[in-house]
Amino acid sequence: MPLIDYIPAQTNIGFMRLRHVTFPLSAGIMVIAVAVFFAFGFNLGIDFRGGTLIEAQSSQERAELGSLREHLTDLDLGDVQIQEFGSPRDVLIRVGEFGTTEEAQQAIIGKITGALGSEYSVRRVETVGPSVSGELVRQSVVALILGAVAVLIYLWFRFEWQFAVGALVTTAHDIFVTLMFYSILGLDFDLTSIAAILTIMGYSLNDTVVVYDRIREMLRRYKKMPMPEMLDLSVNATFSRTVIVSLTTFLACLALYLFGGEVLRGFSLAMTVGVVIGTYSTIFVAAPMLIHLGLRASAVGEKPQPKAEEGEIIPPGVDTSAIEATAPVVASSAPAPAPAPTPAPAAPAGGAGRRTGKGRGRPARG
Amino acid sequence: MLHFSRFKTLAILGITFLGILFALPNVLPNSVVQALPHWLASSRVTLGLDLQGGSHILLEVDGAALRKERAEQVRDEVRKVLRDARIGYTGLAIRDVTVQLRLRDPADTDKAVAELRKLAAPITTNLLGGGTGEMDLTVSPGSDGQVSVSLTEAGLNARVRSAVDQSIEIIRRRIDQLGTVEPNIQRQGADRILVQVPGLQDPQRLKALLGQTAKLSFRMVDQSMSPQQAMDGRPPVDSEVLRGQDGTPYLVEKQVRVSGEDLTDAQPGFDQQTSQPLVTFRFNSNGARRFATTTQDAVGRPFAIVLDNQVISAPVIREPIMGGSGQISGSFTVQQANDLAILLRAGALPAPLKVMEERTVGPSLGQDSIEAGKTAAFVAAGLVAVFMLAVYGLFGMFALIALAVHITLMFALQSILGATLTLPGIAGVVLTIGMAVDSNVVIFERIRDEAREGRSAISAIDKGFVQALGTILDANITALATGVILFLLGGSGPVRGFAVTYILGLLTTVFTAYTLTRLMIAWWVKWRRPAKLPI
Numbered sequence: 089m090p091l092i093d094y095i096p097a098q099t100n101i102g103f104m105r106l107r108h109v110t111f112p113l114s115a116g117i118m119v120i121a122v123a124v125f126f127a128f129g130f131n132l133g134i135d136f137r138g139g140t141l142i143e144a145q146s147s148q149e150r151a152e153l154g155s156l157r158e159h160l161t162d163l164d165l166g167d168v169q170i171q172e173f174g175s176p177r178d179v180l181i182r183v184g185e186f187g188t189t190e191e192a193q194q195a196i197i198g199k200i201t202g203a204l205g206s207e208y209s210v211r212r213v214e215t216v217g218p219s220v221s222g223e224l225v226r227q228s229v230v231a232l233i234l235g236a237v238a239v240l241i242y243l244w245f246r247f248e249w250q251f252a253v254g255a256l257v258t259t260a261h262d263i264f265v266t267l268m269f270y271s272i273l274g275l276d277f278d279l280t281s282i283a284a285i286l287t288i289m290g291y292s293l294n295d296t297v298v299v300y301d302r303i304r305e306m307l308r309r310y311k312k313m314p315m316p317e318m319l320d321l322s323v324n325a326t327f328s329r330t331v332i333v334s335l336t337t338f339l340a341c342l343a344l345y346l347f348g349g350e351v352l353r354g355f356s357l358a359m360t361v362g363v364v365i366g367t368y369s370t371i372f373v374a375a376p377m378l379i380h381l382g383l384r385a386s387a388v389g390e391k392p393q394p395k396a397e398e399g400e401i402i403p404p405g406v407d408t409s410a411i412e413a414t415a416p417v418v419a420s421s422a423p424a425p426a427p428a429p430t431p432a433p434a435a436p437a438g439g440a441g442r443r444t445g446k447g448r449g450r451p452a453r454g
Numbered sequence: 455m456l457h458f459s460r461f462k463t464l465a466i467l468g469i470t471f472l473g474i475l476f477a478l479p480n481v482l483p484n485s486v487v488q489a490l491p492h493w494l495a496s497s498r499v500t501l502g503l504d505l506q507g508g509s510h511i512l513l514e515v516d517g518a519a520l521r522k523e524r525a526e527q528v529r530d531e532v533r534k535v536l537r538d539a540r541i542g543y544t545g546l547a548i549r550d551v552t553v554q555l556r557l558r559d560p561a562d563t564d565k566a567v568a569e570l571r572k573l574a575a576p577i578t579t580n581l582l583g584g585g586t587g588e589m590d591l592t593v594s595p596g597s598d599g600q601v602s603v604s605l606t607e608a609g610l611n612a613r614v615r616s617a618v619d620q621s622i623e624i625i626r627r628r629i630d631q632l633g634t635v636e637p638n639i640q641r642q643g644a645d646r647i648l649v650q651v652p653g654l655q656d657p658q659r660l661k662a663l664l665g666q667t668a669k670l671s672f673r674m675v676d677q678s679m680s681p682q683q684a685m686d687g688r689p690p691v692d693s694e695v696l697r698g699q700d701g702t703p704y705l706v707e708k709q710v711r712v713s714g715e716d717l718t719d720a721q722p723g724f725d726q727q728t729s730q731p732l733v734t735f736r737f738n739s740n741g742a743r744r745f746a747t748t749t750q751d752a753v754g755r756p757f758a759i760v761l762d763n764q765v766i767s768a769p770v771i772r773e774p775i776m777g778g779s780g781q782i783s784g785s786f787t788v789q790q791a792n793d794l795a796i797l798l799r800a801g802a803l804p805a806p807l808k809v810m811e812e813r814t815v816g817p818s819l820g821q822d823s824i825e826a827g828k829t830a831a832f833v834a835a836g837l838v839a840v841f842m843l844a845v846y847g848l849f850g851m852f853a854l855i856a857l858a859v860h861i862t863l864m865f866a867l868q869s870i871l872g873a874t875l876t877l878p879g880i881a882g883v884v885l886t887i888g889m890a891v892d893s894n895v896v897i898f899e900r901i902r903d904e905a906r907e908g909r910s911a912i913s914a915i916d917k918g919f920v921q922a923l924g925t926i927l928d929a930n931i932t933a934l935a936t937g938v939i940l941f942l943l944g945g946s947g948p949v950r951g952f953a954v955t956y957i958l959g960l961l962t963t964v965f966t967a968y969t970l971t972r973l974m975i976a977w978w979v980k981w982r983r984p985a986k987l988p989i
Binding site for chain 1: 661809811812814816823826841845877878885888892895896902924925932936
């Protein structure tokens with residue numbers, strides 16, 4: 089037996105009603121996000137801007153940032169940033185300048201390592217030339233777009249276009265919020281950030297797909313239930329799973345953030361935020377959006393191989409096309425109780441009898 | 455869904471066993487792995503440069519320098535051809551990749567063009583000499599005795615290609631001299647070379663070795679005027695002013711008497727009188743002969759040893775050097791002498807290389823990252839384990855066993871494929887742990903749902919697995935789509951390292967979280983015949 093049972097197995101929350109709050113909220117956040125991008129911009133790392141980064145560790149207990157700064161300013165290298173990195177012993181030196189040539193960058197590394205002298209040991213050197221950084225920007229944007237297209241095609245193929253569009257908008261929402269986070273906190277935006285964003289995209293999609301999968305199943309099962317009610321039912325049915333998975337992923341990301349070391353800190357912080365956003369958006373953006381995208385039961389085709397469920401819900405002999413034809417009308421009359429499909433008179437194989445008396449618009453809850 | 459044929463059971467257990475076998479070398483101490491018999495798996499996961507320390511350097515062949523050099527070469531050839539054919543001309547000049555001249559007598563145009571066309575060579579695209587039919591230069595007559603010789607784009611590209619090939623060979627020779635472990639040197643795109651050298655203590659030295667073209671030449675010092683006069687006025691046509699290591703100017707003839715290509719060996723050594731570090735060298739027979747004639751004719755005159763347009767030393771020839779060997783003494787440190795010997799032995803690069811991108815991680819940082827990654831992985835695994843056991847009890851235990859196999863399989867696959875585990879790769883591992891847990895949660899929640907709808911325990915379990923499969927596949931395939939695109943577009947950097955473990959992880963999750971868990975639960979069902987679900 090499980091030791092705890094904190095997570096309510098059965099919930100009955102009216103998520104869809106909340107969309108009147110969450111849609112404006114999300115839309116507002118999107119607008120703020122765009123404003124933030126313009127106001128704060130991004131703290132582009134050397135991957136995208138070109139430049140040089142040197143991580144050094146002092147042999148002393150504590151690195152003297154002040155004297156180091158003086159030393160390096162004397163070198164006249166232009167824009168030099170020096171900061172503590174992780175521990176008081178470690179310093180991160182960044183020299184980033186637009187239009188610096190590759191040759192000049194190599195000279196800069198030589199000068200800085202010379203100036204660091206024997207008191208510091210150089211732990212990491214990264215240089216990205218101006219032409220490479222341009223290519224990395226292009227590559228990353230292409231990767232993001234192609235990733236989105238691949239997902240769109242797959243979901244369209246497996247589900248319906250409404251699902252594909254819904255998943256895409258939700259993912260875009262999550263990416264925007266994450267980017268806003270990067271922008272406001274001034275986190276270094278580099279290749280690792282792209283990895284983080286693509287991971288968040290993957291996570292958010294995974295979350296959305298699991299819920300969409302259930303919605304599609306419910307659509308097939310309860311063809312006459314009004315859309316908001318059906319979506320609430322689906323989201324509630326997957327709610328415990330959503331919470332458990334979000335919690336575990338959140339814990340894993342938190343562990344990565346706290347113990348994963350300085351290099352991964354930005355990545356795991358973004359991931360931790362992404363998990364929270366992804367969970368929110370699945371429930372409050374992805375699902376309710378289907379209502380506005382005009383999804384209806386008739387849009388969902390039968391499964392390739394009909395399983396026992398269909399037989400349970402649609403009594404044999406009833407013209408399926410007639411039910412489907414009435415579905416749009418039903419879907420539009422949101423609060424009205426759905427006409428209940430009659431339970432199957434003769435239960436087909438596979439223990440379908442269990443649903444006797446429950447084959448209403450909504451299954452009775454235990 | 456709970457029935458497994460004997461074959462299937464064996465296959466699942468077999469895969470699990472093989473996974474453990476292949477992952478095993480990663481946890482065994484080195485001495486044990488060495489002692490293992492040959493037929494046993496002994497390859498380990500290769501750690502990325504960010505974990506074990508090392509340098510990742512992306513170099514680009516300097517195409518502009520290559521073009522300029524080729525154009526100058528063609529200009530010299532044109533001059534020689536016209537001189538040999540006794541055709542008068544004026545205004546021989548290079549404009550970008552075209553050599554232009556004007557014939558003194560426009561009537562010579564046809565003859566000149568015919569002679570110059572002999573310079574053109576067909577472009578060979580591969581080792582078998584399969585040509586495209588294109589020539590590397592075109593000769594076109596203009597009006598009024600004008601003739602232009604143009605380098606074709608195809609010809610220049612072929613030159614860049616072969617320069618990259620040669621450079622890779624020479625870089626390999628240079629790095630091999632450093633005596634470090636297996637460098638990875640590969641071509642990237644049309645004109646780039648990626649060099650990855652693990653475990654290097656002094657990356658600056660590596661770059662110094664890679665950044666030098668190391669073109670050595672022996673030339674005579676022009677004494678017709680002083681270097682100062684040459685700099686102030688016009689130097690003689692066949693000479694140029696070059697600087698020494700300390701900036702001293704020298705007026706040196708352009709003509710190369712003996713070049714570095716004729717060296718067969720170079721070794722660092724010490725001067726017997728002053729015990730200054732120096733480099734001794736030996737010519738091949740061709741070089742030795744030319745060196746002998748040069749020195750015979752020029753006893754008492756200084757000659758210059760020039761490396762990459764810098765005069766290393768300009769000694770006065772005291773006696774003809776007939777033995778084909780000599781020594782270069784500049785003001786070297788021991789390491790400089792060492793490195794110069796390495797460069798001379800390995801040969802000159804066909805063109806200068808530019809460092810486009812560099813990522814170097816010192817060994818101590820790599821070690822710290824491994825430690826941090828391990829701690830994070832253990833803490834994450836611990837948290838997940840406690841959580842799963844708390845929520846699902848026995849089934850949580852099954853999920854954890856599956857999770858352990860998942861991690862084992864990932865290491866096994868990485869070992870077999872020779873994939874490289876980088877720091878973002880560790881992040882990928884941690885993330886797929888989350889995905890694996892998700893698959894199990896989807897299944898278990900589904901089973902709970904089915905039980906709530908009135909099914910018996912066994913029927914609910916059966917149904918739960920059936921229903922969850924579609925969801926798990928959809929979720930993983932969508933994730934896989936992004937993973938594959940990350941892999942394809944991630945270049946060679948951190949994104950790719952992440953994508954590798956992400957993809958492998960997604961593949962093994964479906965096997966462990968779905969199939970393996972199902973097998974364990976099927977056994978348990980068979981054994982206990984449960985009437986009530988433990989979750």
